[in-house]
Amino acid sequence: MKTRDRILHVSLLLFNEEGEAQQTAVDISNALDISPGNLYYHFKGKDAIIHALFDRFEDEMRIILSGSRGRITSLEDSWVYLYIILEEIYDFRFFYRDLGLLLDRYPDLAKRFRTILSRMRTALVDVLDELTAGSVLRLDPRLREVLTDQFMTTLTFWLAEDHLNADSHDGPTLIHRTVLQVMCLLPPYMGDRGAETLTDLFEHYDTVVA
Amino acid sequence: MKTRDRILHVSLLLFNEEGEAQQTAVDISNALDISPGNLYYHFKGKDAIIHALFDRFEDEMRIILSGSRGRITSLEDSWVYLYIILEEIYDFRFFYRDLGLLLDRYPDLAKRFRTILSRMRTALVDVLDELTAGSVLRLDPRLREVLTDQFMTTLTFWLAEDHLNADSHDGPTLIHRTVLQVMCLLPPYMGDRGAETLTDLFEHYDTVVA
Numbered sequence: 029m030k031t032r033d034r035i036l037h038v039s040l041l042l043f044n045e046e047g048e049a050q051q052t053a054v055d056i057s058n059a060l061d062i063s064p065g066n067l068y069y070h071f072k073g074k075d076a077i078i079h080a081l082f083d084r085f086e087d088e089m090r091i092i093l094s095g096s097r098g099r100i101t102s103l104e105d106s107w108v109y110l111y112i113i114l115e116e117i118y119d120f121r122f123f124y125r126d127l128g129l130l131l132d133r134y135p136d137l138a139k140r141f142r143t144i145l146s147r148m149r150t151a152l153v154d155v156l157d158e159l160t161a162g163s164v165l166r167l168d169p170r171l172r173e174v175l176t177d178q179f180m181t182t183l184t185f186w187l188a189e190d191h192l193n194a195d196s197h198d199g200p201t202l203i204h205r206t207v208l209q210v211m212c213l214l215p216p217y218m219g220d221r222g223a224e225t226l227t228d229l230f231e232h233y234d235t236v237v238a
Numbered sequence: 239m240k241t242r243d244r245i246l247h248v249s250l251l252l253f254n255e256e257g258e259a260q261q262t263a264v265d266i267s268n269a270l271d272i273s274p275g276n277l278y279y280h281f282k283g284k285d286a287i288i289h290a291l292f293d294r295f296e297d298e299m300r301i302i303l304s305g306s307r308g309r310i311t312s313l314e315d316s317w318v319y320l321y322i323i324l325e326e327i328y329d330f331r332f333f334y335r336d337l338g339l340l341l342d343r344y345p346d347l348a349k350r351f352r353t354i355l356s357r358m359r360t361a362l363v364d365v366l367d368e369l370t371a372g373s374v375l376r377l378d379p380r381l382r383e384v385l386t387d388q389f390m391t392t393l394t395f396w397l398a399e400d401h402l403n404a405d406s407h408d409g410p411t412l413i414h415r416t417v418l419q420v421m422c423l424l425p426p427y428m429g430d431r432g433a434e435t436l437t438d439l440f441e442h443y444d445t446v447v448a
Binding site: 125126127128129131141142145168170171174175177178180181182184185186188189191192193208209212213215216217222223226230 | 335336337338339341351352355378380381384385387388390391392394395396398399401402403418419422423425426427432433436440
């Protein structure tokens with residue numbers, strides 16, 4: 029692995045495990061066992077590393093969020109799609125843990141972060157529309173935005189909430205749990221198939237976290 | 239107003255408006271136009287003020303959250319009850335804006351904060367149970383916890399989310415908007431009356447924020 033990539037990789041690990049605010053450029057070079065000068069040759073300080081990590085997160089999210097259109101035709105597809113989104117967020121979880129604070133400190137990232145949120149909202153509305161068009165859901169049109177708001181709140185704050193509850197979850201379990209929470213909002217809009225679908229969702233959850 | 243109460247009152251205003259982390263005991267005494275020595279006579283520094291404010295929040299929340307049992311028999315009651323809870327949170331909104339960070343810095347408050355969350359969860363489950371017992375809702379029992387999780391996420395992170403979105407809302411509008419978001423989760427469990435109730439909820443919102 030090139031030094032530049034190693035720096036990004038180890039920084040991400042450190043930020044995710046210890047929190048970003050606590051880490052300095054010197055901590056990062058120590059963890060990599062390289063000199064601060066060598067680190068500085070690749071990145072002009074910690075801010076440049078944060079920005080490079082954000083670039084990566086932004087690129088990957090753009091690809092994921094533009095990949096749903098026309099492809100989510102069932103609740104199974106929705107589960108997988110939500111899992112992929114949450115897994116991506118989990119990989120860069122230090123951004124989300126103290127989001128308000130991070131965005132106060134990096135106002136240029138706040139703007140780009142809001143663009144990601146807005147893309148995510150569009151992708152989720154698309155999924156609801158496709159499931160409705162495919163008669164999987166019968167959704168009162170007035171609930172489209174309300175339900176999307178609810179999804180967005182959960183998908184933005186699930187990591188902060190987990191931290192708050194101080195339970196310990198491994199990543200995949202926490203991700204599946206969050207997907208289950210979001211998916212359980214849908215069966216009420218499935219008419220007669222709702223109760224059966226709910227059973228399927230709980231059973232699927234038990235299978236994947238077993 | 240006694241000096242002690244004035245200190246708490248002005249500190250709360252400052253923390254809510256400017257964020258707690260940025261304020262020092264000297265800032266607070268300047269805002270009150272008293273000497274740091276006089277402030278210190280009443281409170282041994284900023285931490286003591288934070289704790290006194292938390293005591294007050296905790297007391298008021300305990301009263302509100304224990305006041306629902308047997309009294310929430312309609313969606314109108316639920317709206318009012320949620321409004322009262324959210325208004326209380328809004329009064330102490332600096333606790334909620336950077337919650338993770340605050341609780342990292344005050345671990346003793348983290349424990350007490352989790353107790354408040356747990357009481358809130360119990361109160362919300364009671365409301366769902368009462369509405370179900372009164373045949374207002376027909377709720378699949380498996381959704382009781384899931385729906386409560388969803389309520390809890392919104393009621394914990396609505397202020398952080400508003401900050402993130404950088405829209406500006408006056409307090410009452412933001413509170414009513416959040417109540418609407420939560421209440422809209424209920425009509426799907428109301429059978430034939432659901433669509434009409436949804437209309438009522440949106441109309442009620444328009445009336446109260448007009």
